[in-house]
Amino acid sequence: MKKRVSDIIFETLTELGIMDCFCVVGGGAMFLDNALALNSKMNTHFNHHEQACAMAAEAYARYSGKMAAVKMQGADLG
Numbered sequence: 001m002k003k004r005v006s007d008i009i010f011e012t013l014t015e016l017g018i019m020d021c022f023c024v025v026g027g028g029a030m031f032l033d034n035a036l037a038l039n040s041k042m043n044t045h046f047n048h049h050e051q052a053c054a055m056a057a058e059a060y061a062r063y064s065g066k067m068a069a070v071k072m073q074g075a076d077l078g
Contacts, residue, residue: 006035013069014041020060020068021045022053027073036071 009032013021020043025033036044047053050072057068 004031004035006031007038010035010039010042010069014039018067018069019043020057020066021071022047022057022060022068023071024048024050024053024073029071029073032071042069 010021019041021036022045023033023036024047036042045056047056053070053072057070060066060068
């Protein structure tokens with residue numbers, strides 16, 4: 001399988017020690033969802049909306065002392 005930019009993003013995050021990602025599935029970010037599903041090193045935590053992801057990632061960082069990634073569906077800039 002060819003390596004995609006989305007695969008490289010999550011590989012880079014895990015190489016930097018970021019092992020947890022809080023995310024919402026769907027929308028225009030399905031390629032990121034797929035890359036996240038294929039990355040066995042990243043722990044994925046699904047939430048119902050973006051605000052919950054941000055609050056969960058902040059709480060995770062405060063209590064664990066580790067950084068976490070947050071993956072959103074995408075912004076509607078139109």
